[in-house]
Amino acid sequence: MESSQNFPAYYTVLCARTADAIDAIDQQRYQEARALLIAGMQEAEEIILFQEE
Structure with missing residues (x-):
C-alpha cells in the first residue's frame, strides 16, 4: 500500500x-x-522552531 501523504520533517526525524x-x-x-x-x-x-521563524 502506497501513501501519497507528505509527512512533516519533524515527524520523519522522530520516526527514524x-x-x-x-x-x-x-x-x-x-x-x-x-x-x-x-x-x-x-x-x-x-525543525519546528526553524519553521516558525
Missing part, C-alpha cells in the same frame, strides 16, 4: 530515531537507545 532506538533496545544497547531518542527530540524541536 525511534526505529533506530528500538533496534538498539533489541540489542540491549540501552544508553545508545536513550541517546537516539534524545537526539530525535532535539532534531524535531529544531
Whole structure:
C-alpha cells in the first residue's frame, strides 16, 4: 500500500530515531537507545522552531 501523504520533517526525524532506538533496545544497547531518542527530540524541536521563524 502506497501513501501519497507528505509527512512533516519533524515527524520523519522522530520516526527514524525511534526505529533506530528500538533496534538498539533489541540489542540491549540501552544508553545508545536513550541517546537516539534524545537526539530525535532535539532534531524535531529544531525543525519546528526553524519553521516558525
